[in-house]
Amino acid sequence: MNRLYPSIAFTLLAVGILLFHAPETSAQDLGGISGNFQLDAQTYKADSLIGALAVPEKVRSNGFLNLTYSKGNFSAGIRYEMYMKEILGFDPKWGGENGQSGITYRYAKYANEDYELTVGNFYEQFGNGLIFRSYEERGLGLDNAIDGAKVKLTPVPGLQITGLVGKQRTFFTTGPGIVRGGDIDLGLNEFSTNFMNSLLPSNLQVRIGGSLLSKYQANDDPTYNLPENVMAWAARMSIIAGEFSLNGEYAHKCADPSAANGLNFNEGKALFVSASFSTRGLGINLSLKALDNMDFRSDRNAQLTNLTLNYLPAITKQYLYRVNTLYPYATQNNGEIGMQADIFYSFEKGSFLGGQYGTTVTLNYSRVHGLDTVHNIPFTHISDQDTTINNDMFYSSEFLKFGKRKYFEDIGIEISKQWTKHFKTNFGYMNQYFNKSVVQTPGYGVVKANIFVSEFIYSFGSNQALRLELQHLGAKHVAVDDEGNELTDSSGAAIVPQLDGNNGNWAYGLLEYTFAPTWFVSVFDEYNYDNSDPDHRLHYLSGNVIWVKDALIISLGYGRVRGGILCVGGVCRPVPASNGFSISISSTF
């Protein structure tokens, strides 16, 4: 890493000299520097009830600064990051023993209409990301940027070819694997106009694409002859015909035994299909996703979220409300099949149900099951009765069939209505089935939840508003067998699975006052009033004051906060569990 500093310093010096000495013909010839900054600091009070331990440093903080210089077709940038030490909830490798900081990202790029060259760090995605996506989610501590080189060519309009090579970032270093890949994206409509008038009618748009990714990692395993080069490929197509659209991508991964798949030698496959219909006032989307053994990393020993090469998001709705973040589904990379349906509808303004300002209704249904597998050696899979996992090297599965075990299901409706110029409401109901044994920890059974959410926004004066949110989650915890049947003991009474610190019913309330465009003051409480352990019937009460000026946000908070996505102060971001003071400063310039 230290070898980087001289090169960065010289690049910046060169840029600085260029800026200083460039003739002042016009302002934009000098190029410009832009960037952003964020600092989050948190004090910690030991709180055994929420699992917050004493933190010897008392205060912890994460921060970063991005600087981008651009001039015409050229741009270059760096990012400085610091973890002093990392805020709880982040992987301890960020802060290491005594806190870490440094320049973790630097690149130079030249781009014109025909091609783009990047060296240094970069992010990229092929298709839907089934075999490759390098990205960052700073608030979650995710960053698997590639350090290497990337070339994009657009030889004729409609055709884009991408090639890249490099290593992946993990914390303050790069992983051991070398990544090589390429992608072709072809828009038939734009492409065909290069040669003839038009191949396709204007209301039919067709695009096709394909990608290839390969990783190399030396085999140092004394027992197994593990593949050193592992290749994956994907092919995709999208068709848009008027109001209809259909997207599909299929991906295949060669044998890739790894820690994450239990040294399994099976090949991996994934299919993603999405169909939608939309016209003014109505939108419908249906998606299907199936995957088998698709965990793909540039290091076969990596775990958790480290060094992932592909992106396999959950095929479930990402809700807008706080209590919905209690039981979030997470994709089971080793095998699952899921579907989702979303309907968005608005009643027209002026109609009976639309009223003067319109009414919007959103419906959602999603369901995810495991794949049924047949194992070549005796195998017991995760169940509430038996938590032994006995991974074997080969198995067979039925890829496109919903298996016996249900991992997740939910159905929901949300209605949003503006009643007058000053008053608006949102109401929602969701019913969820969350297989905690599969998604989080074996033995914890299934959570069946009924959720009600409501939100009232009243604005007054020219720029003030009050926002009230009331939410409730009613949860039942049950133990189930492999078929999903609830288990009972010999007397017929339901068996209660293991329960963790958060269980039972929750009530949530938030009140926020805003004075646009500058001030937000909010207080919210989450109350686990029905926890099976009376000592855990806790209030998570916290308050925030936020000051905004253009793109500078300074936020102060105090209280006990449950980890999850938090939307206060007019922005949404993921937060870890904490108890204490917090300060956050974010700026774009």
Add this chain to the structure above:
Amino acid sequence: MKRILPLLILALATASFRPADEPKKSLVPAANVKNLKGEIVNTSAFANDGKPVLVSFWATWCKPCIQELSAWNNVYEDWKKETGVKIIAVSIDDARNASKVAPFINGKRWDFEVYLDENGEFKRAMNVNAVPHSFLIDKDGKIVWMHNSYAPGDEDKLFEVIKQVAAGQPVTH
């Protein structure tokens, strides 16, 4: 590192030096986004025939973003008539929700020009930390105003800014 630090500081100091003239505004950086037909569009081509362009970064999972865009949609007709402003809504939804964006905006009856920034290329180029984040671009393609977060009533002040920019005046709000 110690040897290099003074050099780094010098470099940064030199780089940030600018002759004292009128405040310089940065241009919209070039990045690739997709339109709802899946075509690749370069953001440096965002233009509106000499009139202002309002760009908002949003996501289908972001409540304040939806509040903001709904508020804008209610007044968009009036804003267009008075200033000719064009609103561009850049969705940062990734592969999880990207295929829902078109049904979502149609279902909401929003009239904005919508682009997908699935892997955050444009978001990074514009230095966006959190959504919603909006930018106002003048007739020369320069970013003349930006705002992060949404509170009900923000749109009233924003409209004052849009009127100034449409009239070619400096932004004072």
